[in-house]
Amino acid sequence: AKSAGGNRFELADPEADARAITRHGLTTALPAALERGEFFIEYQPLVHLGDGSVRGAEALVRWLHPQHGVIGPDRFIPLAEHTGLIVPLGRWVLEESVRQARTWEARHKDAGPLRVNVNLSPMQLTHPGLVSDTVEILERAGLEPGALCLEVTESALIGADDDLLKPLRRLAEMGVDIALDDFGTGYSNLANLRRLPVSILKLDRSFTQGMQHFPADPVDLKIVEGIVALAHSLDLAVTVEGVETGAQADQLRELGCDTAQGWYYARPGPPDQLHELALADATS
Numbered sequence: 191a192k193s194a195g196g197n198r199f200e201l202a203d204p205e206a207d208a209r210a211i212t213r214h215g216l217t218t219a220l221p222a223a224l225e226r227g228e229f230f231i232e233y234q235p236l237v238h239l240g241d242g243s244v245r246g247a248e249a250l251v252r253w254l255h256p257q258h259g260v261i262g263p264d265r266f267i268p269l270a271e272h273t274g275l276i277v278p279l280g281r282w283v284l285e286e287s288v289r290q291a292r293t294w295e296a297r298h299k300d301a302g303p304l305r306v307n308v309n310l311s312p313m314q315l316t317h318p319g320l321v322s323d324t325v326e327i328l329e330r331a332g333l334e335p336g337a338l339c340l341e342v343t344e345s346a347l348i349g350a351d352d353d354l355l356k357p358l359r360r361l362a363e364m365g366v367d368i369a370l371d372d373f374g375t376g377y378s379n380l381a382n383l384r385r386l387p388v389s390i391l392k393l394d395r396s397f398t399q400g401m402q403h404f405p406a407d408p409v410d411l412k413i414v415e416g417i418v419a420l421a422h423s424l425d426l427a428v429t430v431e432g433v434e435t436g437a438q439a440d441q442l443r444e445l446g447c448d449t450a451q452g453w454y455y456a457r458p459g460p461p462d463q464l465h466e467l468a469l470a471d472a473t474s
């Protein structure tokens with residue numbers, strides 16, 4: 191891609207241009223970007239498979255780069271993780287999302303509670319301020335802990351010792367839900383699940399993608415069925431991500447999954463999208 195320097199025309203393909211920025215360029219720009227407020231959050235609805243109602247949303251961070259346009263988290267989260275900037279960035283995402291959830295709550299007094307899911311990086315897990323920051327953020331916003339779910343990837347908890355689990359346990363005791371994200375992509379011992387303070391399994395998108403073709407591979411279906419049965423026997427709820435078609439949603443509902451997320455319901459969008467969907471629920 192050509193340089194945007196001094197060029198006042200929009201680039202035809204901002205994605206291609208974004209790809210051309212070096213890792214180094216992005217990494218060094220991150221701290222100033224946080225200071226200047228170049229990050230924003232999109233919210234993707236979480237839908238109850240049983241009745242189709244909107245139950246909340248996952249917060250997904252994006253970077254609106256002044257030259258290169260919107261950059262997705264897969265490109266900068268690993269860099270922020272590498273430099274440690276993920277700690278203040280993650281705290282900002284948490285604060286912003288919690289405040290947003292409080293706003294939804296205030297606008298939906300009669301509807302069921304709308305919850306917010308926030309992703310936690312491995313480095314945030316080991317940061318000593320995690321519990322106190324979270325408590326402070328919830329208190330300041332006036333949001334009850336039960337309206338917050340923290341998503342931690344399965345791989346971040348593989349072989350986790352007690353020191354790593356302690357803060358998550360504290361949060362879980364306070365009423366914050368912990369979800370095991372990207373479940374099924376790691377190699378965790380299923381028996382290990384009992385040891386983790388999690389209440390939700392988020393089945394990785396790869397399982398949903400396996401169901402794109404109809405009829406779905408019977409072995410895939412058996413695997414999902416087995417995971418759901420195990421999860422429910424341990425009192426864990428199952429959320430599926432990457433649901434793109436109504437056929438997938440039907441299949442996953444039949445397999446006993448509880449909650450779904452994906453383009454079939456809604457793409458990640460501005461906070462008002464959730465408000466409107468919840469409002470449509472309440473009046474239908």
Ligand code: C2E
Pocket residue numbers: 234249250251262263264267280283309310311371372431432433434451452453454458
């Ligand atoms: P994730 O936590 O697994 O989030 C789900 C990803 O799947 C999101 O990508 C979402 O936009 C995408 N997605 C949702 N529905 C569909 C669908 O139906 N089909 C397909 N193909 N994709 C779908 P996104 O927003 O690019 O985020 C990528 C990853 O970046 C996230 O994966 C998460 O690991 C990370 N991330 C995003 N925001 C944050 C954050 O605030 N903190 C941290 N630590 N990581 C974040």
Ligand code: CA
Pocket residue numbers: 248309341371
């Ligand atoms: Ca997630």
Ligand code: CA
Pocket residue numbers: 371372392394395431
């Ligand atoms: Ca995930």
Ligand code: CA
Pocket residue numbers: 372
């Ligand atoms: Ca993922």
